[in-house]
Amino acid sequence: MAGEPMGAVQKGLEAMLKKLKTDPHAMET
Secondary structure, eight states, X not given: OTTSXXXXXXXXXXXXXXXHHHOGGGGXX
């Protein structure tokens, strides 16, 4: 992950946040 450009990392984080928002049960695991 350290080799990825910051843009790719930010996109990944945004995608994870969107998944958590759309799937409330994701945080329970």
